Every structure is written in C-alpha cells, then in structure tokens.
Amino acid sequence: MDRDGAPTPDQALLGTVLRLGDNALILGQRLAEAMTHGPELEEELANANFALDYVGQARMFYAYAAELEGGGRDEDYYAFRRDGHEFRNLLLVEQPNGHFGDLTARQFLFEQFYLLQLEALARCADERLAAIAARAEKEIRYHLRHASQWVVRLGDGTEESHRRMQASLDDLWRFTGEPFAADDVDAAFAAHFGGPDLPALREPWRERVAAVLAEATLTMPADEWMDGGGRQGRHSEHLGYLLAEMQFLQRAYLDARW
Amino acid sequence: MYTQGLDQKAGKGEAQAAESAERLAAFQARVDAEEKIEPKDWMPEAYRRTLVRQISQHAHSEIIGMQPEGNWLTRAPSLKRKAILIAKVQDEAGHGHYLYSAAETLGTSREEMVDDLLTGKAKYSSIFNYPTLSWADIGAIGWLVDGAAIMNQVPLCRCSYGPYARAMVRICKEESFHQRQGFDIMLSLARGTPEQKAMAQDALDRWWWPSLMMFGPSDKDSKHSAQSMAWKIKRFSNDELRQKFVDVTVPQAEFLGLRVPDDDLEYDAASGHYRYGEIDWEEFIQVLKGNGPCNRQRLETRNRAHAEGAWVREAARAYATKQRGRRAA
Numbered sequence: 001m002d003r004d005g006a007p008t009p010d011q012a013l014l015g016t017v018l019r020l021g022d023n024a025l026i027l028g029q030r031l032a033e034a035m036t037h038g039p040e041l042e043e044e045l046a047n048a049n050f051a052l053d054y055v056g057q058a059r060m061f062y063a064y065a066a067e068l069e070g071g072g073r074d075e076d077y078y079a080f081r082r083d084g085h086e087f088r089n090l091l092l093v094e095q096p097n098g099h100f101g102d103l104t105a106r107q108f109l110f111e112q113f114y115l116l117q118l119e120a121l122a123r124c125a126d127e128r129l130a131a132i133a134a135r136a137e138k139e140i141r142y143h144l145r146h147a148s149q150w151v152v153r154l155g156d157g158t159e160e161s162h163r164r165m166q167a168s169l170d171d172l173w174r175f176t177g178e179p180f181a182a183d184d185v186d187a188a189f190a191a192h193f194g195g196p197d198l199p200a201l202r203e204p205w206r207e208r209v210a211a212v213l214a215e216a217t218l219t220m221p222a223d224e225w226m227d228g229g230g231r232q233g234r235h236s237e238h239l240g241y242l243l244a245e246m247q248f249l250q251r252a253y254l255d256a257r258w
Numbered sequence: 259m260y261t262q263g264l265d266q267k268a269g270k271g272e273a274q275a276a277e278s279a280e281r282l283a284a285f286q287a288r289v290d291a292e293e294k295i296e297p298k299d300w301m302p303e304a305y306r307r308t309l310v311r312q313i314s315q316h317a318h319s320e321i322i323g324m325q326p327e328g329n330w331l332t333r334a335p336s337l338k339r340k341a342i343l344i345a346k347v348q349d350e351a352g353h354g355h356y357l358y359s360a361a362e363t364l365g366t367s368r369e370e371m372v373d374d375l376l377t378g379k380a381k382y383s384s385i386f387n388y389p390t391l392s393w394a395d396i397g398a399i400g401w402l403v404d405g406a407a408i409m410n411q412v413p414l415c416r417c418s419y420g421p422y423a424r425a426m427v428r429i430c431k432e433e434s435f436h437q438r439q440g441f442d443i444m445l446s447l448a449r450g451t452p453e454q455k456a457m458a459q460d461a462l463d464r465w466w467w468p469s470l471m472m473f474g475p476s477d478k479d480s481k482h483s484a485q486s487m488a489w490k491i492k493r494f495s496n497d498e499l500r501q502k503f504v505d506v507t508v509p510q511a512e513f514l515g516l517r518v519p520d521d522d523l524e525y526d527a528a529s530g531h532y533r534y535g536e537i538d539w540e541e542f543i544q545v546l547k548g549n550g551p552c553n554r555q556r557l558e559t560r561n562r563a564h565a566e567g568a569w570v571r572e573a574a575r576a577y578a579t580k581q582r583g584r585r586a587a
Binding site for chain 2: 025028029033035036037038039040042043044045047048049051052055056059062075076079082097100103105152153154156157158160161164242245246248249250253256257258
C-alpha cells in the first residue's frame with residue numbers, strides 16, 4: 001500500500017495477475033471435472049481442449065506471479081498451497097458444473113466478459129501480461145464461439161432444452177455483476193498500467209450477450225441482487241471442496257516432488 | 259489400443275455362400291501381395307465382420323479407458339501433470355473418434371457400435387476394469403498399459419485394411435508419447451520419497467499381471483488367430499507379442515528400481531528372453547465375464563453420461579432441422 005492506502009503499482013500488477021490465474025485455474029479444474037461425462041464424443045474433445053487451455057493460461061499467469069513475487073514460489077505454489085480465502089477468482093467460475101446447460105451458461109457468461117477483459121489487457125502497459133493476454137484472447141475467442149453456438153442450439157432446440165437453458169441463465173445471472181465491480185486493485189492497475197476499466201466493459205458485455213440470447217430465443221434475466229466477494233477472497237461453499245480434491249496430494253505428501 | 263482378441267463367434271452367414279472360391283482366392287492374392295483393401299473393394303463377409311468387431315472393440319476401449327485415467331484429472335499433483343493428463347485423456351477420445359470412423363467405412367454406424375457398448379453386448383479391453391487407486395496408477399497405465407498397447411498396435415499399422423492401418427499410424431505416434439510420459443511419472447516416484455517409491459511399487463504390483471493379460475489368451479487357446487493372420491489383420495501371435503513386452507519392460511522396471519511381482523521371472527541367456535510365471539487365466543476370464551473390480555462402474559458411468567446427454571443431442575438435432583427448414587424457405 002502507498003500512504004493513502006491504495007495498492008502500489010507492484011501490488012496492483014500482482015493482484016491482477018493472480019486474479020486472472022485463479023479464474024483460469026478454477027474454471028479449468030471445473031472443466032477437467034466434466035471430462036468423460038460429455039453428451040457426445042465431439043463435445044468431449046472440445047471440452048478437454050478448453051480445460052487444457054485454461055490450465056495452460058493459469059500456468060502462464062502463475063509463473064509470472066511467482067517471478068513478480070520472488071521468494072522461490074512457483075506456479076504450483078499458487079494452485080496447491082493456498083487456502084480458499086487466498087483465491088481471488090470470480091464466484092461464477094467456481095459454480096458446480098451441473099448439467100450441460102448449466103456448464104454452457106457458465107462458460108458463455110464468463111467468456112463474454114473474459115474476452116473483453118483480455119482484449120483490453122492485451123493493450124496494457126505491462127508487456128509480459130499483455131503478451132499472455134494476447135495469446136489467451138485467441139483461445140477464448142474460439143471457446144466463446146463454441147459456447148455461443150450451444151446457447152443458440154439449446155435455446156432454439158427443443159422445448160426441454162429451451163426451458164433448461166433459460167433456467168441455467170436465470171440461475172447464474174446473479175454472478176454476472178461481480179466481474180464489473182472494480183475495487184482499489186483494479187483502479188490502481190488501470191491508473192498505473194492502462195488496464196481495463198471494468199465497469200465500462202459492462203455495456204459491451206450486455207450487448208454481446210443480448211445478441212446471442214436473441215438468436216437463441218432466450219430472455220435476458222433482469223438484474224436483481226448481484227452476488228460478489230470472490231475477488232476479495234470471500235467464496236461460495238463450493239470452492240472448499242474443489243480445492244480439497246485438487247490439492248490432496250500436495251497437502252498429503254508435503255516434501256514430495258511430482 | 260487394446261485388441262485383445264475377444265471375438266467369440268466368427269459366424270458363417272448366408273452371404274458366404276455367394277462368395278465364390280474364385281473371388282476369395284483373388285481377395286487372398288491381393289492380401290498376400292500386401293495390397294491395402296479399401297472400403298469400396300469387395301471383401302469376404304467374415305473379413306468385414308472380424309474388422310468391425312476388432313476396430314469397434316478398440317474404439318470402445320479408448321472410450322472406456324478415459325475413465326480410469328479421468329479418475330485422477332482433478333487430483334493430478336502439479337499443473338504440468340494435470341495438463342499432460344488432460345491432453346492424454348483427450349487423445350483417447352480422439353482415438354475413439356477416428357476408430358469409430360474407420361469402422362463406419364465397413365458399413366456399421368457409430369450409433370450401432372455405441373449401442374452395443376452401452377448394452378454390454380460389445381467388449382472392450384479387460385485392463386480398464388481395474389481401478390486407479392493412487393497417482394502412481396496413472397504412471398503405471400502410461401508405462402505398462404500403453405506400452406502393451408504399442409506392442410499390439412505397431413503391427414496393425416500394416417494391417418491389410420487401409421482405413422484401420424492409417425488410423426493406427428497416427429494412434430501409435432500418440433501412444434508412444436503417452437508411454438514415455440507414464441514412464442516419466444514412474445521415474446519421479448521411484449526417485450522420490452519412500453512413500454512415493456512405495457506407491458510406485460504398489461502400482462506395478464497391481465498392474466503387471468493385468469497388463470500381460472492385455473495380449474489375450476495364450477496361443478493354444480486363441481480361436482481366431484490363424485484366419486486373422488492369413489488376412490494380415492494380425493501379424494504376430496498373442497504369446498509372441500506378450501514375450502516381446504516382457505523382454506522390453508523388465509529392464510525398465512530394473513532401471514526404476516522396482517520389483518516385477520513374479521517369483522518365476524528369470525532371464526534365459528540361451529534364448530535371450532525372460533521366462534515369466536503362469537498367468538491367472540481364471541482372473542482374465544472373470545474380468546471378461548463382467549466380474550472385474552470396475553466392470554459395472556465403467557458401464558454405468560458411460561450409460562449415465564449417454565442418458566444425461568440425450569436432451570442435448572436431441573436439441574442439436576432439432577436445431578439443425580429448423581435451420582435446414584429456414585434455409586430452404
């Protein structure tokens with residue numbers, strides 16, 4: 001912190017990189033969890049591809065965080081040796097997979113935001129982060145096309161799929177305020193590195209989401225109570241179980257290398 | 259992977275009556291000349307059936323094989339290992355995908371083949387009915403199971419049926435990559451803490467014999483080998499391949515500092531081969547019958563995923579139909 005309590009540039013950069021890494025890891029873990037349960041073989045292949053992209057992105061963000069922080073930490077430290085309150089991911093990405101409509105809605109809502117975030121980050125003043133963002137952007141653009149196609153197919157498919165898809169969207173909508181609620185880390189990152197103005201991304205996000213939902217004959221849910229806190233380390237109950245499973249070996253065999 | 263020779267009935271349909279001796283001889287001559295048989299070429303019905311059975315069993319094995327490894331996707335001990343395992347399980351889905359496609363060129367739809375798997379009518383490799391109880395099992399599967407699969411599959415790259423042979427070329431490349439990754443996991447464990455080394459040994463103890471069973475019944479009990487050999491679907495006998503696997507793998511276990519769980523194992527300098535103990539064929543038969551530790555679980559999981567995906571597939575079909583209607587309008 002500097003004298004008025006705002007994060008320093010170093011803190012803002014590290015905080016931003018870790019939040020990005022945490023979103024990527026937690027969502028990657030959720031997608032890995034969905035593997036071998038896909039509705040068809042082609043989807044199994046696509047989902048594995050997305051899981052791999054997210055884990056790959058998490059590794060790039062964490063490796064950078066480890067360098068920024070120094071002190072001998074590595075990518076695995078961030079994934080396996082931190083407790084829930086130290087994770088800074090969005091609540092949206094830690095939500096359980098549910099059925100294929102739930103999983104698709106989660107991907108769609110998050111990736112519509114993430115793509116906008118990455119587009120902005122690719123232009124930020126920190127070269128390393130900009131380069132990682134530019135690479136991730138290409139992957140997410142492809143993911144999002146896939147997720148959007150499924151939103152349309154399920155929305156405009158059968159009565160059952162329409163009903164399920166609408167319910168999935170309604171259910172997850174309360175997590176769509178958090179990505180745009182900037183705090184002092186975001187403000188400092190924007191001020192020092194030309195990072196994204198998160199609240200300003202909300203309108204383009206709504207427009208892009210609305211366009212797909214219209215094609216899918218789905219109704220955009222009303223903005224009512226929005227949940228939040230993940231980016232400050234206050235999570236849903238779901239995260240603890242995800243971490244317990246993911247971190248088991250590293251926690252059980254403290255001095256082992258794998 | 260995993261062409262275990264589980265075929266039970268060769269079946270002599272009426273179609274065979276129409277297969278004149280002349281045509282059969284011409285076909286055999288092409289096979290003997292190492293020509294590739296392609297989907298539109300004439301072929302004996304029994305050849306077609308043997309291939310559909312073998313290729314679809316192989317595809318099913320890839321699909322079911324995703325489960326024991328998938329069991330550790332969420333618990334892989336490092337991000338690098340997690341990424342490698344995700345990619346591996348994805349490769350298996352990919353192998354299943356192009357093997358089903360290769361089998362479809364013989365006139366059986368993927369839907370029919372999948373249905374046979376789900377109802378338990380079709381077989382898949384017995385090895386995947388064993389559980390993955392520790393992280394070391396992921397190493398052991400890569401090292402032993404993929405190692406055994408490679409022994410089986412490299413000769414299939416020269417199989418007389420073109421689409422199968424070509425699919426196998428690609429699959430073999432990926433399998434040998436998997437095998438090295440599996441060995442690398444074993445190496446890390448074997449050189450790790452005492453607990454890790456014990457984990458590696460335990461995995462070898464449990465996977466060794468089931469891996470030897472992957473080559474199928476011994477030659478004296480293998481019913482269809484001769485015909486498959488004549489058709490150049492198969493190039494080596496089960497026992498030849500098994501021996502080759504043992505010869506390659508035992509020194510690797512020694513390198514790892516692990517003990518192969520076979521008191522009768524010894525090197526025979528005269529022949530240059532390792533002599534190994536008697537396989538428990540009763541266990542093999544029981545696993546094939548459905549009594550392995552995970553048979554029910556594997557099929558239940560596959561059936562559940564299929565059933566839970568029904569509304570999704572239906573929606574995709576309905577949407578595609580609507581789109582066609584809109585384009586036509």
